[in-house]
């Protein structure tokens with residue numbers, strides 16, 4: 027039952043993302059059929075710079091629905107159930123999460139918060155509790171199996187598992203939803219674990235589609251001020267003038 031660390035892999039994203047956004051946007055104002063333009067786009071007849079200019083305009087104007095045509099799919103491990111409870115609140119997304127009903131957690135791994143790790147006394151208490159939970163889970167599973175719950179024993183024994191329990195999830199979001207996710211979760215106000223995840227996802231998105239994600243991040247990066255108010259601001263940007 028060791029402590030685990032965050033790992034994020036970009037499994038896939040929509041092919042030709044920039045051209046697809048450009049084509050979708052052009053269809054809104056173009057009298058012809060955008061499918062006729064598609065082979066020319068793929069052949070590079072309309073430069074990447076020109077396409078990027080259009081995309082920049084979309085983002086500036088707020089007419090952002092064309093970026094919804096492009097999605098990114100991530101495989102994530104080394105995260106806690108506490109994190110995924112927050113992650114799945116982002117509804118404009120698709121998720122497939124490792125099931126505690128079907129996957130045996132007799133030797134579950136867990137996430138150790140850095141603040142607890144730093145204090146030897148807190149770390150020892152935390153780790154002892156994880157051992158205790160593991161032992162209780164195994165005992166309950168065995169007792170339930172003996173009482174005929176068989177394959178279903180895991181789904182009841184899991185009720186003792188902690189929020190720290192490690193989980194794995196596949197998440198897909200379109201670019202618009204990702205920008206909203208980054209605005210909220212790259213912010214210093216977000217909890218450290220989901221912020222670390224958001225930062226990793228953002229760097230993968232930036233590397234694949236800088237035209238959309240180079241300026242993405244916490245809301246303050248776009249606004250130039252902090253909208254979180256006096257109580258919650260981290261101080262990186264000034265509060266808006268009253």
Ligand SMILES: Cc1cc2nc3c(=O)[nH]c(=O)nc-3n(C[C@H](O)[C@H](O)[C@H](O)COP(=O)(O)OP(=O)(O)OC[C@H]3O[C@@H](n4cnc5c(N)ncnc54)[C@H](O)[C@@H]3O)c2cc1C
Nearest residue numbers: 112115116117118119203206207209210211213215216217
């Ligand atoms: C720092 C922080 C603290 C938080 N604290 C809490 C907390 O204490 N308790 C708590 O319950 N949650 C909390 N949350 C979660 C937060 O309230 C949101 O539920 C979560 O961040 C998902 O955001 P979203 O709705 O914008 O995302 P999505 O669900 O992905 O939605 C994206 C956008 O689509 C639109 N949309 C989606 N669904 C609807 C709908 N039904 N009606 C209208 N428009 C819709 C909205 O414009 C929304 O912004 C917190 C989030 C953060 C970042």
